[in-house]
Each structure stands twice: as structure tokens, then as C-alpha cells.
Amino acid sequence: MSILVNKSSRVIVQGFTGKEGTFHAEQCIAYGTNVVGGVTPGKGDQTHLGRPVFNTVKEAVKATDADTSLILVPPAFAADAVIEAAAMGIKVIVCITEGIPTRDVIVAKKFVDKHNATLVGPNCPGIITADEAKVGIMPGFVFKKGTIGLISKSGTLTYEMANQVVLAGLGISTAIGIGGDPIIGSTIIDLLKLFEKDIETEAIVIIGEIGGDMEIQAAEYIKENITKPVVAFIAGSTAPKGKRMGHAGAIIAGSKGTAQEKKNALAKAGVTVVDSPADIGVKVREVLNK
């Protein structure tokens, strides 16, 4: 068990033969992910990294029974790729691409929802189920098998936190980087639901950041629905108001979206909130030992 992806996920890569697509598809295959093929319009009938290339997702699904897609196409074409995947019946769509216009993401997300598929991202590191499947761009070696589910708005901070969990003698069931854009596919709540049901996951780590109110909504949800222990860190306590901190969504607007506001809401919901990003690993172990 795990969530969203596992050994039997049949993965295609959209943007397969491009520079990014090639590099990361290779890494995913090396990790053991069941990559069954890829899509690059105009390069159908070729073979790339030992896998078939298709012109369209439709052909790819027909030939390979793919159920999961990793999207690594340029921003101007990425929403189109997401919509194509959902239209062709792909159930888990992971969009790595950074810089997609918000208007396009809004429409693509609505379409994905209508087709009962799951979108992760855009602008995210993807999903990894330790020792089973990596559908993303994270360094696989950091994520040792274990029982901690990880949900994060960030990239490298996810690796840092996963590493701390491992150094604390624990490991990861599934880790998902949800992305730091203003509009994203799967939200923290969507993934909390899945982790709560997953028998392999014993505790959940949430890594949030300033901007928006997703963590506050998650806090309300946790209070009513989550029985597993949750540990959280919110990045950006020192961020000034009105300044975008790298991620398009990481901006404090007026008095809303501050780290303190989120920490308070989570703590009130019974979540173990850590102030220092260096304390995640230790705290997770403490919570599990209780």
C-alpha cells in the first residue's frame, strides 16, 4: 500500500524525447518505475530509452494501458498536455512544468476533476512511493521506505525533510510535492484523505509555506477527519509582506497568508507544529513514540 503511485502504475512521460523529459524519464526508469512509453507529437513510431514513443496520448493509452502520466513539456503547452491526459482516461497526472499561466491551470483543473482524475502540480517535484515508483524529479535515494506520508508545497525542502525523517530512523511511504503556484491540482486536504486511508502510513508530515489559506483549510479538516498524528512546518515566518518569495503563490497579501496564522490554525487542530525546519525528523519520531 501507499498512495497514488506504486509498482504496478503504468507510467507514460509527456514530453518524453525533450531534454528534461529524457533526463528525468531515465532517472525514473533507473529508480524502478514502470515507464511503459512516452508521447512526443511528431516522433511516433520511434523508440526512446527502450520504450515506444507515440504521437498522442490516445495512441499511448491504447498500446500500453497507461494509467499515470508525468508531464515535462514547456509551459505554453502544459495545460493542453494535462487536458489531453485526462481526456484519454489517465487517472494520475503529474505536471512538473513551471510557469503555466494561472488561467490555463484553472481550466485544466476543472477538466481533470470532471474526468475523475487526480492532478498533482503544476510546478512541483512530483510523487514518489519509496522503493516502488518515482513519478517526478526528486532525488530517489533520499526517500527510504517507511511509514511517514509527506505532503509539501516545496521541492528541495521536501528532500531536506525526507532526509531528516530517514536520519531519525524512519522512512517514507509516499511523498508528494504539490507545488507552490496559486492554483494547484491536488490540495493538502485531497492528500490527507488518501493518507488517512492508507494502512502503510502511520503519520503525516505537512510542509506548508506563506500565501493562500490551504493550510488553514487543512487544519479544519484535520480536526474533524484525521486520526493519524500530523507534524507540520510552515516556511516563511521571516518573509516580508507583499514580496513574492520565489514561488508564485508564496506571497503574503495584506494580513492574510502569514506563517503565524497557519501555525496557529494547525496547532489548534491538534497538529504538532515545529518552528525550526531542523526539527522535523526528531518531532516525527517523538510523535510516533507517544
Add this chain to the structure above:
Amino acid sequence: MNIHEYQAKQIFAKYDVLIPKGKMIEKAEDAKDAAREIGGNIWVVKAQIHAGGRGKGGGVKLARSIDEVEKNASEILGMTLITHQTGPAGKLVKKVYIEAGVDIKEELYLGMVLDRAKELPVMMASTEGGVEIEKVATEMPEKIIKVEIDPLTGFQGYHARELAFGLNLSKEQIKEFGKFAKALYKVYTLNDASLVEINPLVLTADDKFIALDAKMGFDDNALFRHPDISEMRDLDEEDPAEIEANNYGLSYVKLDGNVGCMVNGAGLAMSTMDIIKLEGGEPANFLDVGGKASASTVAKGFEIILKDPNVKAILVNIFGGIVRCDRIANGILEATETTKVEVPIVVRLDGTNAKEAIEIIGNSNLTNIISATDLGDAARKVVKAAKGA
């Protein structure tokens, strides 16, 4: 990206959103001609900076004669305007907008913004125009009427009616308002705006709706398909160090502390600032060298950080994934050869090829480099170094 009022109004005009006649000038001697061209007998001279609260700060002045227009323009041009949004240093005014005076019956508010929680754009209207909308939102939230607009179906008649009835408009006014609001929706959507705000929206004596002020922000991710808007960027309104960083694919925000930071990834960069503060230091900046950090981006990062004279120590915090730490280590050595780095540098490298990287640093003969093992250790060491201990 944000633009000036006069630029937003240029966009409004293209979509038939009614605006007063106006002209932007950069030299006071052009003021009289501009006023004559606009016509009428009353004008408003407005400072053009990317910050609200211009009126209170003395950046908006009424003129009742052509001579007064020139006098006002010469006073405002070159002044340093301080408002609640500029910070204590204020903003130098380089452009003014001269506009025809409007016969105001009522001042309303109309705006459009992305509602992140609902994942849709919303249009907002209020009878409380001319005051800070954030204040209305906290003190009298019932005075703000909101409608969500699904981009698949666009702006519908009922959206306009809901807003108009909420504003207590008369039957004749509702029709005019509907046209105005629909045009504003086009301005927002077709230009990939992240914000459009008209405060105040004026109802004139002859029942016309006119945008007296105009504020627009745009989705940076969509600028590639709006070259006309990209050209409106005013570099005078941005921090030069941030612009330079951007040109090299780095994301930099200057802060007030003395501990410089160079980190890969926005989340880790924010966390690094947070932990410096927790250890008793103050971060001097946010700097994300990105997921593809190389020796040259590291070198550029040092250069940008060191332009800030407050910096007393630097923390390099890299968690290597795709980025290889040994390359970063070499980048640090290269950078210290080309840029003279006199302050202590605490280096924490973890992840891919961290071992090799630590050896590279260890074997160098640089005396101002301090190695750290993990995030906590790194923060403690850099705060200590910045304090000169």
C-alpha cells in the same frame, strides 16, 4: 508584474471601459499643453508610482487653471512620495498623469482578483468607494458583494445584476453598469491579469460609470503571450539587485539583516531565513539559486549578496538532488577567486555528492570557509560568524 495607473487606463480604453481624458507627462513644461489638449476647466494631477495612498501623501492635486496644472506638475515631479505602501524611504516620482476633472455623484468600488480558495476569479463591488478596500473587508465585510465567474462560461448577465442590485443602483444605471462590468471582465481575462481594481469607480451626475483610478497586476507566467504588456514594465519601480538576479535566473529579495543566504529552492530558502532568525540572527536576503544551480549561478549569487554592505557572513545551504554538490563546491571556490569574499562563509552541502563536495572545500586553502553538517549546525555557525565571535 504591476503597471502604472495611466497604463492600466490605456488598456481599459481598448475594451471600452470608460475613463476620463488624460495624458502622462515626464516634464513639467509639457503640463500646459497636456491640459489644453484634455480641455475643460478643472484637472487632476496625479503622481505615477506603483503604490497606493498617493492622495494622502500629497501626490494627487486638483487644478482649476492651466497655470495651476503646471505648478502642481512641477511640484509632484521629482518629489519623493511616501505612502503606507512605499515604505519609509518613499518613491521618487518621475511621471505624472494629468486628467480631466469628473463631476462625481457617487464613489463606488469595483475589482477583480483570483480567489485561490475557490479557484476562480471573483468580481467584487462595494458602495464604499474611495477608501481602502482591505479596511472595508475587515470592518464591514457585508458591504462587499462578490460574484465568482467560471472561465468556461464567462461573465453572465446575472453576475452584473447581483452586483448592481447589491450596489442599490436604479434600473437605468443597472444597464450601464452591466456594460461596464462586462468590459472589465474582458480586461481581466484577455490580458491574464492577476488583479484589476477601480477605486473609486465614479457614478457621474449624468449616470455614467467612469474609472477614476485604475490598478492592474498581471500573472507573470502569462506575460509570454502579452508582449504589449511586458513592454509596460517600469524598471524604475523595481529593486535593481532583484532585476539583476532575475536576469541570471536567480530569485532575490533584499531584507534588513546581516546574514546573507544562498539556497537552492524557494521553500528551503525561506526555511533557511527562518532558522537564522530562530538562532538569533537576521537574514539579509532571500536568494534561490534554482533547481539547476551551477558554478556560475553560485558566483553571481555571491556578487549580488555582497553588494549589500550590511552582510557580515554568508550561509550557503544546498540540498543536492539533481544538482550535484561537488559542482556547487567548485563554484564556491571559483567565486571566491573572482569575487573577493572577505566575510566568513558557512557552507552546508547535503544530498547528491555531498561527501566529495565536503572534501573539495576541506582541501581548499580558504580560511574564511566554515563547514557545517546539517541545517541547525549551519544556522548556529553563521549567526555566530555574523556576530564576529
